[in-house]
Amino acid sequence: MVNFKDLGLVNTRDLFAKAVKGGYAIPAYNFNNMEQLQAIIQACTETESPLILQVSKGAREYANGTLLRYMAQGAVEYAKEISKNGKAIPIVLHLDHGPDFETCKACIDYGFSSVMIDGSHFPYEENVAITKKVVEYAHAHDVTVEGELGVLAGVEDEVASETHTYTQPDEVEDFVKKTGVDSLAIAIGTSHGAYKFKPGDDPKIRLDILAEIEKRIPGFPIVLHGSSSVPQDLVKIINENGGKLKDAIGIGEDQLREAAKSAVCKINIDSDGRLAMTAAIRKVFAEKPEEFDPRKYLGPARSALKELYIRKNKEVLGSAGHAFDK
Ligand code: G3H
Numbered sequence: 001m002v003n004f005k006d007l008g009l010v011n012t013r014d015l016f017a018k019a020v021k022g023g024y025a026i027p028a029y030n031f032n033n034m035e036q037l038q039a040i041i042q043a044c045t046e047t048e049s050p051l052i053l054q055v056s057k058g059a060r061e062y063a064n065g066t067l068l069r070y071m072a073q074g075a076v077e078y079a080k081e082i083s084k085n086g087k088a089i090p091i092v093l094h095l096d097h098g099p100d101f102e103t104c105k106a107c108i109d110y111g112f113s114s115v116m117i118d119g120s121h122f123p124y125e126e127n128v129a130i131t132k133k134v135v136e137y138a139h140a141h142d143v144t145v146e147g148e149l150g151v152l153a154g155v156e157d158e159v160a161s162e163t164h165t166y167t168q169p170d171e172v173e174d175f176v177k178k179t180g181v182d183s184l185a186i187a188i189g190t191s192h193g194a195y196k197f198k199p200g201d202d203p204k205i206r207l208d209i210l211a212e213i214e215k216r217i218p219g220f221p222i223v224l225h226g227s228s229s230v231p232q233d234l235v236k237i238i239n240e241n242g243g244k245l246k247d248a249i250g251i252g253e254d255q256l257r258e259a260a261k262s263a264v265c266k267i268n269i270d271s272d273g274r275l276a277m278t279a280a281i282r283k284v285f286a287e288k289p290e291e292f293d294p295r296k297y298l299g300p301a302r303s304a305l306k307e308l309y310i311r312k313n314k315e316v317l318g319s320a321g322h323a324f325d326k
């Protein structure tokens, strides 16, 4: 049993309070390997942004939970090493889409500082019950909890949901009160993966539902999943270099910028990072077919990811410069 504080990590409580007040969102970036972790830490340290490092169930299966936890612990030291003032940016280690109580508990016991319990696929009362159970265990260890109401369409940790169910504003106050969650993920038209809209769709999120939710729980931290924008320049590079991503469409960055100014204080981005790395790797393979040293293609992929996340922090989330806010 390890407590996150001994690893130099922080929970989300203070970070969210500052983000809601300051009108910006904290980046929640997923990682599965060393290059992603390096790029994320470098980007957030250079922009002085607070950071939520996310580990999904799939990431734990791919890379091993123990290894990922030690990597996150190392990331705090690494962040100190590369910072200008010798201080690490605040780093949260968060379980993304926790599927059940046991996984959340295992992560808390492992040193995670924040967990998501994704009960959004259950009927309302079941969602309340499982979320409450996780909150009780987490809070006893000062770990913060994200719950979810409403169902996002798209591929979600091996669970594919065909339909999108918008969060009902009428339910949020009751859910927050009954469960004691620290933040709430909502469904307002974002979705997971690179195919969020079909050609001809109006690719808009429902900022009106967000406003309605904020009225019911003023100042309560809101989370947006599925917030990749699927940059078309990256899709083009991938397709020009042997890829086959047809009609990949994401959320406009202007809309995310708008949402970040509200009580949305955590924005989850994974697919855009995957696209940036894939584009860089495909380019190396197409232009230098003689290369076979993984550093020669993972290095450029890491640089591309870092540049993308620097831009997100500065231009989309508005989190740049807020790491050491009082
Ligand atoms: O929401 C899903 C995240 O992008 C993580 O995806 O389950 O493939 O690791 P994953």
Ligand code: 13P
Pocket (backbone or CB within 6 Å): 030, 096, 097, 191, 192, 193, 194, 224, 225, 226, 227, 228, 229, 268, 269, 270, 271, 272
């Ligand atoms: P994207 O697939 O839009 O990047 O969403 C990531 C996410 O929500 C992780 O929980």
Ligand code: ZN
Pocket (backbone or CB within 6 Å): 097, 156, 192, 225, 226, 268
């Ligand atoms: Zn998600």
